[in-house]
Amino acid sequence: MAKEVFNRYENKFLVDYATYQKLQDQLHSYMEMDEFNKSQKFYTICNIYYDTKDDYLIRNSLGKPKYKEKFRLRAYGIPREDEEVYLEVKKKVYGLVNKRRTKLKLKEAYAFAATGIKPEVKPYMNPQVLKELEYVFQIYDLEPRLYLAYDRKAFFSKEDKDLRITFDTNIRTRRYNLKLEAGDYGEKLLKADQWLMEVKAEKSIPVWLSKILSENKVYKTSFSKYGAEYQRMLLNHKNGKGEIKLCLNQYLTQLQFTPRSL
Template sequence: MAIEVFNRYESKYLMNTAKFHVFYSDLLEYMELDAYNKQHDFYSISNIYYDTPHDSLIRASLAKPKYKEKLRLRAYGVPEANAKVYMEIKKKFTGLVNKRRTALKLDEAYEFVRTGQVPEYQEYMNKQVLNEITYFLRLYDLAPKLYLSYDRKALFSKESRDLRITFDTNIRCRRYDLKLEQGDYGEQLLEPDQWLMEVKAENTVPLWLSKLLSKHGLYRTSFSKYGNEYKKLLKNQAVPTIQPQLPTIEIPAPAMIQIPTEKESIRYA
């Protein structure tokens, strides 16, 4: 059975492709690929993020409060209409991330958010998480706001499953066609040469990892996929300041005055 409740600390790092390959090579001494990545180079994760009409959840998150929360729908790959997906509440309090999720069928998930009515219980669902999501939907007026997907490579520590490191690339997003089954296309969020690494640990990171991060000059950064997409959206929507231009006035050249000759003066006298 898939783990449905997570409590861990997350640290994020940005790097280019060259640094990814060198760092990843060193990690393999201490870590191993997860089961799916042993068969495939990457696996695709797609998400729908929900928010209020005024984007209250992401606005609050960007203000960096001690406590923040969000709701998203997640699938692995592009799901079919009746595929199993996961609805997740993700909370963060003073650095500790708590993620709670339940499996749902895709149509059940859409209807759950649309109506706020909990679906009829099935064995694959987590009843406690369903109740928490129901309360969340009553607390906020939510609608789908963002589609976001990426390709992931994940590793676990050989010593303990409490340490997990993921590398995400090809992060793509869109604010239309907000259905998971519509396909995993969208606008690129990062530069083509960038990778996002996340270190996820239930406790402190081991000494060997700290030394590796220092060796490769990798330092923690604050990076939220949804948050950075929203900041990019605001930047693109900003109205540029345009200096008013005065209309150009065409000033006609002064009329030429013809002075009559002496003969003409006598004639017109």
């Protein structure tokens, strides 16, 4: 069974193509490729992010609080309605990331998210995560807000299986036609030469990795795919005077959300 509960630290780095090439060449000495990448250069991850009508979750996240959470529907490739996907809740508390997810058929996930009514438990589902998600849907009145997909190459440490490094490219998003089965397309989020590298580990990173990052002048940054897209959307709402109609600072100081009626 695929791992459904994660507790780890995640460090992010933005690198150019030349640096990406150097890094992956060096990583092969210590790490092996993800099973998905052994048969193809990249594998595609498609997500639907859920939020409130006033985008409370992403606004709160951009305020860098000690606790934040996100909810998304994730598929590997473009799924059909009868295929299994993951419904996930991702929390970050004082820098530690906790991700919990359960498998559902796509049509079951849509119904669960839309109604808040937990589906009848089936063998491929995680009952505990279903209960947690049911509680979430009672607190927040969530709806699909963003489609976000990217192509990934991933590595696992040969010695420490909890150490994982991923490289994401061709990140694309859209805020319309928010169905996973509708196809994989959208507006590019990063420049063609930019790659998002993530180091995911339950403990501190090993000395050899610190050395590789230092040699290549790769430094940690704060970056959220969903957050970057939201900020870009705000900038796209500039008026003729160059002022942002939707003021991010105003949102962050007036955090509100719409609870689901109980």
